Amino acid sequence: MTVTLADVAARAQVSPATVSRVLNGNYPVAAATRERVLKAVDELDYVLNGPASALAAATSDLVGVLVNDIADPFFGIMASAVQSEIVGPGGRAGGERLAVVCNTGGSPERELTYLTLLQRQRAAAVVLTGGAIEDAAHVAAVASKLRRLAEAGTRVVLCGRPPVPDAGAVALTFDNRGGGRELTEHLLGLGHRRIGYVAGPEERTTTRDRLEGHREALAAAGVEESPGLVVHGSYDRAAGYAATRELLGRDSSLTAVVAANDTVALGACAALREAGLRIPEDVSVAGFDDLPFSVDAVPALTTVRLPLAEAAARAGRIAMGREAAPVGGVDVVGGELMVRGSTGVPRGV
Amino acid sequence: MTVTLADVAARAQVSPATVSRVLNGNYPVAAATRERVLKAVDELDYVLNGPASALAAATSDLVGVLVNDIADPFFGIMASAVQSEIVGPGGRAGGERLAVVCNTGGSPERELTYLTLLQRQRAAAVVLTGGAIEDAAHVAAVASKLRRLAEAGTRVVLCGRPPVPDAGAVALTFDNRGGGRELTEHLLGLGHRRIGYVAGPEERTTTRDRLEGHREALAAAGVEESPGLVVHGSYDRAAGYAATRELLGRDSSLTAVVAANDTVALGACAALREAGLRIPEDVSVAGFDDLPFSVDAVPALTTVRLPLAEAAARAGRIAMGREAAPVGGVDVVGGELMVRGSTGVPRGV
């Protein structure tokens, strides 16, 4: 039926072992032999059997990328950044890794399920992107899963969430708190005093950190936070819309809105426009992430600029162990805001 | 090291074969035995070895989803729709399929590369979403790849692109032409006569079909297409922005713009706003897809509404072989589906 390595070996008049060596390119093979093998591969249209290879080598070329919401461009950028950085070590035409993008939808159960699925596949690496859920039981469950994965040789990368102790994971964190602070400082600088805040879901690290930054800025400026001016919701457009309507209902005198991320900001803008308010003439809006499409919808955005795609790519590179120099504190970015690896030093490389 | 099926067998005092049967649930096993096995699995924290399983069974539980641009929410919606529909037949806790979202970036080479990678993994199914490239050589190459995949037992689904002969593929197509026509008809109905058209990339099925629909509508209304009022570009925001600026430069008197998809429409809106034009007071904008976030940015959008997520889910279900009966708006005709967004009435194939 399907062509196997043995078929190729027969055709090239060599042993299966030799074919394997040629294909993996990690062993010396005479040029002439190699030619013959490659020719046979080509003629037979041979395609390596991934599962067999993974079984024998005890590792696969799959890389899992967990995202909270695949319909959110933010995660799309992250995913494609990682994807573009996980070329295998062999450099061969066929020696590539396959990125498996898993959509958790922000659900703790699905997060664990996917982790198990990736463990089952003996994934080469797993990249967890976006904020983490803060529920203690879940955090413990994830930590234990990650530990097992690491034990089995899977490289673990955390991109945008707090480090996990003893998981041998590379952690790349964003300065959510600082970002949140700057965003609000920016609005304060424009003279705004009544600022609504559309926060992310409760129990999420990013939600809390950004909100803390916001409050920090208010406090530093001596502005008292009006009660009811913070509304929580999921990180999507609908939630941003709903939350903003809610804010307007509570206090129609606000002059600025901070959105916990750009997708949310889009929803906020929609609600404001619908209410007959103009942006930024009547109300300023500031979003958090660095999504290209929101630049003009969210004028204040430019004050905070996280090169997330680059950060994700870098995390992927670190996970694959082909990082040149240590990440160090800040050199990842040239922008206004810093992205810093939590430990500052890549671990487990 | 890692726990194997044999370990579980030993602990449960049964043979490996029995454990396998319990796990797969496709064989009669005494209730008591099953309990014992499940208990052992639990105690040992056993996780099936995917590659080994795939090798022995000659098929894996991976489902590949090819998308043109993972940062485009359109594909995110498609991907998550497929993902939510590919639960395995077993229904077991561990019997799930894993969706592999592959980002081709619209590149022919990467499309083929991913197809090979999935072939190597012995994927259970492959779903190709979005418009296809029309280059003859590439079409042939893809067709041949798909045929091989099908031969090897991989189910192939085409979602949003033309059927491929002899590939044994399920094809789900959208009425791009009809949609394009209606969009323009809508604008014509509003009284517009000078309509700019921001088209997708050349050599793409969706680009051509939608554009044909546009021209059809113009012709039917007796409106002559002004030269230079069609500009091509990729399906992203930046292209929409650039193309619209270009259009404005060529003819500042246009009163409406059709964008070949929603992401492009967002860019178009940005360019118009930047030019000091108001939407829809000065210029109407119509996008094509059915993305939730663009509803207000593109007021005319509601004239065309394709239930894409549902369609993708349906395609996934069909591929997995558990399709029941056709529902309204979607019809199954000889393995091919036609989704007609605007009227909701299925068209013949």
Place this chain on the structure above:
DNA sequence: TTGAAAGCGGTACCAA
């Protein structure tokens, strides 16, 4: 209903 054992297609160690 359960067990024994022969593969599935590669990989990598040991020799030659």
Place this chain on the structure above:
DNA sequence: TTGGTACCGCTTTCAA
């Protein structure tokens, strides 16, 4: 530099 060959961990007849 190349060949021989034990596995890798699971599935699936074939018997019992």
